[in-house]
Amino acid sequence: MTDPIFPYDIATVRADFPVLHQEHHPGTPLVFLDNAASSQKPAAVIDAMSTYYRQSHANVHRGIHKLSEEATAAYEGARKKVQRFIHAASPREIIFTRGTTESINLVAQTWGRATLGPGDVVLATVMEHHANIVPWQMLAQEKGFSLQYVPLLPDGTLNLEVYRRWLHELPVKLVTVMHGSNVLGTVNPVAHMARLAHEAGALILVDGAQSVPHMPVDVQALDCDFLAFSGHKMAAPTGVGVLYGKRALLEAMPPWMGGGDMISRVTLAGSTWNELPYKFEAGTPAIAEVIGLGVAVDYLSALGMENIHRQEQLITRYALExxxxxxxxxxYGQAEQRGAVAAFTVDGIHAHDVAQMLDADGIAVRAGHHCAMPLHDLLSLPATARASFYLYNTPAEVDALVTALYRAKQAFA
Amino acid sequence: MYDMYRENILDHAKHMRNHGLLDPNDFDHEEHNPLCGDTLHLTLRLDADGIIREVGWEGSGCAISQASASMLGERLIGMSLADAKALNRQYVLDLIGFPLTMNRVKCALLSLKTLVVGAYGHEHWITIEDRDEA
Incomplete structure (x- = not known):
């Protein structure tokens, strides 16, 4: 892979990301391979937030004055950008949250709390991130439903035979599954899983934290009932994420947090709720971050999600080789459909030491359980090191990783 | 932005047409704007053919929302309730006659919202809002 055919010019793209142009240590350039944890941001996103604070900051949905009008228009404009990006039917189906974790908790605490009880089953998988396990465990303790986990096949894909059987045998109310694994890289067949779930009368929530940043995602084509994802893994700032939900479901769900902006009318005796999406956006939202997310969506769309996916597939395949x-x-993980992560171990060197030694060579990877402790227990691994790629990573950076790993092995030999 | 307070707006806001509730009536509905708390209470009397013959309203709010109620009320007389269902955002914004900023559009539309929600329910109003915004 000396002369790869990339869908776009990576050097041009890299020039858009200020943080990439630094020395990690004096004389050692930064090789950032921790993108599954959080991606870097292009200047356009950083500048949009700065411009907002410098020129048009005011609260949204409240003021009559010009700045509030500008802020509201930018905030609501970002909602429409996100709607088009994931092909939702209406901007009312786009709820801004703090991130994937909050989005999943919102569904658990509203739909889940109102719907689930003793005798019901929520079906997750053993590869889920803690954000898609713990909220359901907490609610299960309180409401008395049962939480079951679809097992894996040896190649790191879900055992769909068991999934299909459990859907028939168990009173499943909700399937909650990650679209892309942050450890194994497996891309789960969520459209297929959604069809089976619906045939069994269950809803499906898709954790899109590792898919929406990396590939085209069309909620209507997937026919998922909920989709949760974070801005900070897709070139947008931290502190903002999205919950997509089918409108009829969102309409029927009670609100979660109470406060300003989510009400229709408040009296001392009681209150009524505002319409979607405001019913779920209590309090002053993360306005600058939402605006940043909108600009990130523009940036990704200009490159093209198909192109980004193709580029990442090339880099990932090269890295795995x-x-x-x-x-x-x-x-770990041999799924045919896989995303841009490579979790690995090096014989005789603990993952934390691997990460430490790579850091000395300017390479940022993550080491640990990657918020997937049950999966690591299953693999009988205390920790893995993980290189994860984004739209700006190059084959030369993969080469740097490999060279540094040889160096680490030598040091421990 | 004094443009917003052109003569026709100030005239309707100061001299509200059809002000005061009708009792008895054939239509009685109250709506409010959650953003600013403006309220509008609209009553109508229809004839046997469903044509609006009398309009009466009361409300509290800004000049735009109250003038919009006054202006729309005038137009409703002689219109069937069925025809009123077909009214859209632009119809009311044209009555106002000059461009409104985003947050103020809600003020102007409170009158139409009260009519539509009262006659056809909240879902129908959402449909109008979403269609016209698209």
Whole structure:
């Protein structure tokens, strides 16, 4: 892969990301391979937020004055950008949250709290991120429903036979599944899973934290009932995320947090709720961050999600090839459909030491359980190191990773 | 932005047409704007053919919302309730006659919202809002 055919010019794209142009240590350039944890931001996103604070900051939905009008228009404009980006039927189906975690908690605390009880089953999978396990465990303790986990096949894909059987045998009310695994890289067949769930009378929530930033996602084509994702993994700021929900479901759900902006009318005796999406957006929202998310969506759309996906597939395939050449290195997950992550171990070196030594060579990877402790228990691993890629990573950076791993092995030999 | 307070708006706001509630009536509905708390209470009397013959309203709010009620009320007389269903945002914004900023559009539309929600329910109003915004 000396002369890869990339869908766009990576050097031009890299020039848009200020943080990439620094030395990690004096003389050592930064190689940022921790994108599954959080991606870097293009200047356009940083500038949009700065411009907002410098020129048009005011609260939204409240003021009559010009600045409030500008802020409201920018905030609501971002909602429409997100709607088009994930092909939702209406901007009312786009709820801004703090991130994937809050989006999933919102569904648990509203739909879940109103719907689930003893005898019901929520079906998750063993590969889920803690954000898609813990909210359901907390609610299950309180409401008395049962939480079951679809197991894995040896290649790191879901056992869909068991999934299908459980949907028939168990009183499943909700399937909650990650679209892309942040450890194994597996891209789950959520459209297929949604069809099966609906045939069994269950709803499906898709955790899109590792898919929406990396590939085209069309909620109407997937026919998912809920989709949760975060801004900060898709070139947008931290502190903002999205819950998509089918309108009829959102309409029927009680609100979660109470406060300003989510009400229709408040009296001392009681209150009524505002319409969608405001019913779920109590209090002053993260206006600058939402505006930043809108600009990030513009940025990704201009490159094209198909192109980004293709570029990342090329880099990931190359990384998997190169890593597998290194004696003693094991990469986890062999799914055919896989995203831009490579979790690996090096024989004889703990993942934390691997990450530490790579850091000395300017390479940022993550080490640990990646918020998927049950999955690591299943793999009988205390921790893995993980290289994860985004639209700006290059083959040369993969080469740097491989060289640094050889160096680490030598040091421990 | 004194443009917003052109003569016709100030005239309707100061000299409200059809002000005061009708009792008895054939239509009685109250709506409010959650953003600013403006309220509008609209009553109508219809004839046997469903034609609006009398309009009476009361409300509290800004000049735009009250003038909009006054202006729309005048137009409703002689219109069937069925025809009123077909009215859209633009119809009311044209009555106002000059461009409103985003947050003020809600003020102007309170009159139409009260009519539509009272006659056809909240869902129908959402449909009108979404269609015209698209």
């Amino acid at each position: 190169r890593l597998s050449e290194i004696p003693g290195v094991t990469v």
